[in-house]
Amino acid sequence: KPRHLVSMLELEKNELINLIDRAQYFKNLIKSNQLPPNNLDQALKGKTSALLFTKRSTRTRISSEGAVVYFGGHPFFLNQNDIQLGVNESLLDTVKVLSSMTSCIFARVNSHNDIQELCKYSSVPVINSLCDTFHPLQSIADLLTIKEQFSDLYDPVEKSFKGKLKLTWIGDANNVINDLSIACLKFGINVSVVLPKNIQFNNDIYLKGKEISKENNVKFEILNDPVIGCLNSNILVTDTFVSMGEEDSKLEKLKKFENLQINSNLVKSSKVNSNWIFMHCLPRHKEEVSDEVFYSDNSVVFQEAENRLYAAISAIEGFVINKGKLV
Ligand code: CP
Ligand code: NVA
Known part of the structure; x- marks a missing residue:
């Protein structure tokens, strides 16, 4: 089972500190025009990531797309007008299909229950990108x-x-x-x-x-x-x-x-x-x-x-590239 980013509640103190330290590290690299070591900028090469958004967004969308591109991946922004979800297909079927073809799912949905359902059925990490109860990024x-x-x-x-x-x-x-x-x-x-x-x-x-x-x-x-x-x-x-x-x-x-x-x-x-x-x-x-x-x-x-970008980069590194091992 993949580890998901749902809220601040399930993060150990050290894990949260590390996510923030890594965000700061990536900010410093980007601000000084340096590439990350160990070909990390290619970590998602040839992979896609889904941004499943049922609500509007400026910052979360741009930062998540930017973070996927930072690691060499390709983001798909999917709102309800782009896919069958909500009109012709259930959340369960949607997440099974999406997670079979992508490296992770950034999800902005209405209720916390929807986030929980996504996490239950997704075979890749789900990054909660705002629900009614939490906004961890x-x-x-x-x-x-x-x-x-x-x-x-x-x-x-x-x-x-x-x-x-x-x-x-x-x-x-x-x-x-x-x-x-x-x-x-x-x-x-x-x-x-x-x-x-x-x-x-x-x-x-x-x-x-x-x-x-x-x-x-x-x-x-x-x-x-x-x-x-x-x-x-x-x-x-x-x-x-x-x-x-x-x-x-x-x-x-x-x-x-x-x-x-x-x-x-x-x-x-x-x-x-x-x-x-x-x-x-x-x-x-x-x-x-x-x-x-x-x-x-x-x-x-x-x-x-602006720090939303570095937060999204840190979350991808921690939850997708390092598979939830945050310290
Ligand atoms: N702060 C925030 O999440 O902004 P957006 O709704 O523009 O993504
Ligand atoms: N409380 C706001 C946050 C938007 C980023 C909302 O849920 O719309």
Whole structure:
């Protein structure tokens, strides 16, 4: 059975650290125009990879295609208009056929159940490229970005921030923060999640996060007040308030998030750390963050987006070329 990348939950701390270190390694090579050693750039030569996407994508599509090409492979972008899936063929039959002819499947689907079904029946590694519950490639890129920004606070021996950083999320409780909170806690970063009162964090992930926070001596809290959540924070993060597939309930959803925009007033009134950054997985809308913050010098959103490429390269190396042996 191949090993799949489903979420941050099934990665051992050392494995996650290694995925991020390798992303950084490949970034350095690419930035200095060097080829990887041992003909790694030919590792997928003559092979194809499927990008099975039932939702829109800019970053995930471009980074995954780029990562397959980096290793000499050929990516196929397949949305529901390109193949029989959803109209004339089941997910099960589709994955059996796709995995018989490709080296791996990047899958962006609606539900976590669909990812689980793909993993069950695929004979090649499945890389979760966003479902309703997780977005692991985003977390790898985000942790790389945080490591780049706060390298002075990172302990390279213990491979941890040892509680010296705090990340504050103000937004919805779904895919991006589910994985990001787990990844940060494993890296020794305190996490405060600010949600509207009528939105609940996934309880299983919360309980798991609490366990990880204890093991790593950091705090993991869920709050409703953004001013308290941002106190002494170094990393402010948000995401769209209306995720893909929720367009029909847009107005209702936006109402829940009234007064939760990240803007300069919040930054001033909440005593964030003077050394703060703003992050967002993108695409971004003005209701979740003001232009002033989004385009400020504190914002690292485009560096974060670029890091998606190195995250995808690292994931292919780990899960496809090295067959899931990450350390
Ligand atoms: N952040 C992210 O996954 O963006 P896309 O939807 O454009 O892939
Ligand atoms: N929460 C967002 C993330 C997009 C990358 C969504 O699911 O649409």
